[in-house]
Amino acid sequence: MCTVTFIARKNGYALGMNRDEQRSRVAGRPPSKKMIGGCAVLAPCEPGGGTWMALNDTGVTFALINWYAITARVKGETASRGQVVVATSAKRTPGLAAAALAQLPLQRINPFRLIGVFPGTKEIIEWRWNLKTLVRKNHRWQNQQWISSGFDEPAAQRVRSRTFRAALKQKSAGSPGWLRRLHRSHLPQTGPFSTCMHRADAATVSYTEATVSPNGAMMRYHAGPPCNGAVAVAPQRFTKIQKPDASDPMKL
Secondary structure: OEEEEEEEEOOEEEEEEEEEEEOOOOOOEEEEEEEEOOEEEEEEEOOOOOOOEEEEOOOOEEEEEEOOOOOOOOOOOOOOOHHHHHHHOOOOOHHHHHHHHHOOOHHHOOOEEEEEEEOOOOEEEEEEEOOOOEEEEEEOOOOEEEEEOOOOHHHHHHHHHHHHHHHOOOOOOOOHHHHHHHHHOOOOOOOOOOOOOEOOOEEEEEEEEEEEEOOEEEEEEEEOOOOOOOOEEEEEEEOOOOOOOOOOOOOO
């Protein structure tokens, strides 16, 4: 259960993500900087090391949501979906990310949708795994959302999408404050379908935001429901965006 919002900018972008989880689940840890394969990566994490969103030093962001519309599940031992973003987090091109996905034990990973944002080429790639095939879908470089819900995914998509479309008509649409207000929103009413989600057994447990511009990249993190404004964590940043290697044989 999650909501991911992409905001296209002339020379960069912003990506905000509400992470929705069971209230009984152990809390995630705030973002920290790690070196993975020679690439610096910012990411929050679960105690077991998995993550749901990562930003690397070339300004590439990956975000993962569960795909509840696919009802098939792994039979037998499962591998955590949290390893998907870990495996791709340092990849600087779609080709390298796809190669990393191909190396995962996908047959043991439940359905997911992985969104990759590549500002150098203004590409947004979504990889969809349904337990049978991994399909790549290209998206336009424009404002958009991805929504998942283990409660009622079609209804959550309808309701949250209406809230998003209405918010896009506001004069402040796309600004940092607007994005954070959207992810704090309880419209049309507080409950399982509001963007900031609240149920008896589950809720939005954190908000993560990546912003990329010519001046660098930053990841902000809010522990707990974003409607609670008192637990923001100090932002982590890259002061300079690295350029992917133009000789990379898997840059496409």
